[in-house]
């Protein structure tokens with residue numbers, strides 16, 4: 001039937017449609033497969049940020065390898081008769097099974113945290129209020145031997161699950177209508193690029209606040225395992241039931257929007273990561289200038305300095321902070337204070353446009369994501385203000401807009 005916003009839904013699924021033991025089995029098999037791929041030898045083992053007890057945890061960088069191996073296994077399965085196009089019919093019980101799994105998993109994590117030493121607990125999530133702590137997560141990096149649950153869940157099962165659901169929807173559309181629509185190809189292609197990128201640059205996740213700061217509780221477990229695969233695939237789900245005519249000229253324009261978004265997103269994230277890893281990398285720093293180079297060599301200590309020191313370089317300009325780390329104030333990070341969010345939002349728009357402009361549902365991701373990034377930006381801003389003090393004020397003065405130039 002037509003997608004509509006006003007009026008009650010014509011049909012609501014009964015509770016019995018939510019529960020299927022097969023869906024739970026499939027969900028657990030998927031987690032088991034991804035866990036097995038996580039344990040395979042990795043091209044690199046990276047060290048995380050320094051912890052409270054001065055130690056660093058080690059993480060395997062093999063997420064992209066897991067994506068490729070999953071694609072090979074699914075390809076083999078489909079050619080051997082695996083009915084992937086049956087997946088779209090199971091989405092509701094699968095989403096329920098994933099939510100149930102996240103819930104039980106978070107309960108176990110809560111219990112595990114009771115045995116953890118105080119140094120292993122997250123800064124938030126230890127208020128003593130059972131529900132609040134269960135939701136936010138008590139332990140920072142819950143592990144069994146070297147298997148890190150939060151790092152494992154953050155990317156692989158959810159992101160790879162998302163593109164697998166998209167693929168199943170594309171195959172089912174081909175079976176229903178003879179071939180997949182152009183709109184379905186675009187949505188699949190754009191989102192595969194996004195997921196491939198996240199897994200290729202997996203190491204960058206080690207410096208996100210989710211890994212460094214947040215405990216692992218129900219919010220993150222549910223977000224990673226259930227929310228991401230089942231709501232991020234809404235555009236492809238919409239297209240299966242509401243085919244949209246899309247010509248090549250408009251499709252090319254949407255591709256251009258996605259390319260611009262990706263260019264900003266990747267450019268900004270890579271610029272910051274390169275700079276953080278090696279501030280004197282010629283791609284970001286050119287020549288550092290005296291103050292920058294001295295602080296880099298530990299010759300200058302800005303601790304307690306009332307004014308942030310300024311460092312000019314021919315390529316990118318930076319400001320020094322009391323912590324010894326510097327902040328980029330030109331390049332992408334001189335345009336707005338969160339250029340990566342801007343690129344991400346432009347891409348989110350490009351994922352919705354192939355679905356036309358007459359329905360709100362395909363724009364759900366764009367709207368939710370705007371709210372998520374505004375909230376995330378606010379949290380990050382508070383943390384940076386605390387961490388960098390005066391230097392952050394100076395950065396805000398030099399770069400007044402947060403996400404969208406001249407707007408916000």
Ligand SMILES: NC(=O)C1=CN([C@@H]2O[C@H](COP(=O)(O)OP(=O)(O)OC[C@H]3O[C@@H](n4cnc5c(N)ncnc54)[C@H](OP(=O)(O)O)[C@@H]3O)[C@@H](O)[C@H]2O)C=CC1
Pocket residue numbers: 207208209265269272276325326327328329333337338340341344376380383384
């Ligand atoms: N699709 C999705 O659902 C989601 C996608 N994302 C995406 O993930 C990516 C990562 O986002 P997120 O983890 O929120 O954080 P960011 O990558 O934006 O990192 C913020 C940190 O960068 C450093 N920083 C800020 N300004 C500067 C500067 N001028 N120069 C140098 N360093 C600076 C600070 O840390 P420090 O100084 O300590 O290095 C700050 O805490 C983004 O592209 C975002 O869009 C995020 C959440 C959800």
Ligand SMILES: CC(C)CCC[C@@H](C)[C@H]1CC=C2C3=C(CC[C@@]21C)[C@@]1(C)CC[C@H](O)C(C)(C)[C@@H]1CC3
Pocket residue numbers: 154155197198205208210219222223224227228
């Ligand atoms: C309504 C829900 C309870 C809200 C859940 C929020 C989560 C969906 C997000 C919190 C942080 C996320 C990140 C990504 C996906 C969404 C969640 C889990 C991310 C893996 C997406 C891809 C990016 O490149 C990234 C930097 C790897 C992201 C990390 C944070």
